[in-house]
Amino acid sequence: MRLLAFPVRYVVGTTAPHVSGGWSLNRITMLFLVALVLPLGLVVVENGFGFLPLLGFALFVTLAWNIVFARVRRQPIVMDWAVSAISFALIVPPDLPLWQLGLSLSFGIVIGEQIFGGRGRNFLNPAIVALAFVAFSFPGTAGVHHSDLFALAVLPGAVLLVATGLISWRVLAGALLALACVVGFARLEDPFTSVMAGPLVFMLVFFACDPVCAASTNPGRWIYGALVGLLIGLFGLPGEVVGAPTVLVFSILLASVFAPLIDYFVVSLNAYGRRRRDG
């Protein structure tokens, strides 16, 4: 598959290479933000301006923590805080009191990301950690602000992220295949609506496929994706909706915890193959 790429940059220095593909943390963040525009726009249009205070507060909390840690570590701020805040705000129940929202998000950002050294050095998506915190600590707040259009609004962004190689199509395919298998076995009456209602597509694309918390080897990505799909199916079947937010949060969280282990096995297998080849 050909990747959409940035223009080549010249970085002539003392050692090769003297060109760079231009992949940087901030540019990657920009593409994620572009991918978020449509789903965000849809939610704002459908929920009116009542959604904006929640979004603003989420942005404020994330930025504050990022500034604190960047100052302490004397490191530049990477723009990815905006992605965490927006994706969190789009999934969190809209009637959640602000203090609960602030507490959950702080937990997610600090424990899920910043104490590891920031994005790319952590292994869980901070928004998923924050959402899990919400589900554990403040149960029963299950507001819904997603229409059927929400899944559709995610698609253009998903195509962009796959085309630029920022998320792996292998994870997505693995998850959808495994989910289709589970749902197929369960013989749901109306499988498509049951699965697509709610934020399933959004959470697969922005949380499960997040390159930071997914497996980081190609075979591992298939296995990890399949694990996500399998868990969503297994956790979701007893309830009414397979794609319920809580089901998704815990499936993705659990799968991400296993991602390093999956990579470990893939690496061992690769190393074993090399040892056998080399005699």
Added chain:
Amino acid sequence: MKVKVRGGFDIGLAGAPRQIIREGRELTSVAVLGADFPQVHPVLQVETGDRVMQGQTLFVDRKRPDIRFVSPGTGEVTSITFGHRRVLEALTIHLDGDDAVLFEVPAVPGRENVKNLLLESGMWSAFIARPFGRIPDVNTVPDAIFVTAMDTNPLAVDAGFVIKNHDKHFQSGLELVRLLTQGPVFVCQAPGPTLVQEPDQQLRSVTFSGHHPAGLPGTHIHRLLPAHKKRSVWHIGYQDVIAIGALCATGKYLNERVISLAGPGVKNPSLMHAHLGAKLDDLLANELITDDVEIISGSVLSGRKSAFLGRYHTQVSVLPDSRRAPRTNWLKRFLGTANHALPDALIATEALERAMVLDILPVPLLRALSVGDMEAAERLGCMELVEEDVALLSYACTSNANYGVLLRNVLNELEGRGQ
């Protein structure tokens, strides 16, 4: 045999060379550069002010005195400079003639006398051994020799074109090279008519297609006969095979190469005859669009900034000057405590998978290299790599880390442990 390489990058740079050969300009001086032979501790045989002839030994390796490094031109040694820890930086020769040392070519070539001819004439250093990418020891016999008869680097010379022009020397060079091993000699070329006139059991023609790094010896070796602790293979560039053929025909050390002079900063990007070690200022006189450029000997992925043409380089890449003041704004000033010495984080994007075309897991390898974990890097296959093989990983990574340098650190440790 055909090998299709999936992945890789086609780095689009302006100023691709037209494949026509122009005559090089009049040179004032040439140099032999220490940076070309990082593992060699030179014992000098000449002094500043000496007259030297093309093919005359300039220095030998202290640890392996049979390995000689000879003069690429005739003239006077004008300067010998040393860098940090008295490593040879450059030995510069002012050119003023074209007589050359005549080497005695064996009438019936055999393994021993060809080896001696190559050692005497300084052509031994054309071979590079894997693992580690060093000039091979005199007494080792490789399990295979890979002739790199293609070049997929950005702005590179079309190897097939040059070989067609020097076909006689290329074929006779192959006949000599094959004497050095009992194993196969793989001539790795781009798709097209075979470049080996008489292939047989030993001398095999292999076609590699795909984007860069499909043309790197590291890729060829990995696909055909991987090097590891117990198996040493050598590789040699096609122009050095031609030079060996020419040496055999004329008895003289061939000091000329066909290079590509290309890149966004060049007026008339094309191929050119150039002296080994040529002074690039001479070569580039009247060739540049502006003077505000960076001149790289070698490819933009694996070459280096240099005033002279490197021993193994067949291209000169000219890029616009990239030294700009870092961009700043109020937000950056507000957050302006950045510690830029630290590399950014690595994000495991598909671009990294694309950049690694071998059966090696890129992200785990890069993580092992980043922390200098020698054991893990070895398990992940770093013994098969040298700097140029991981150049695309640095190119595609978010971290700004130079994985070539990190890889060499790990290889040096592994090499030291093996001895």
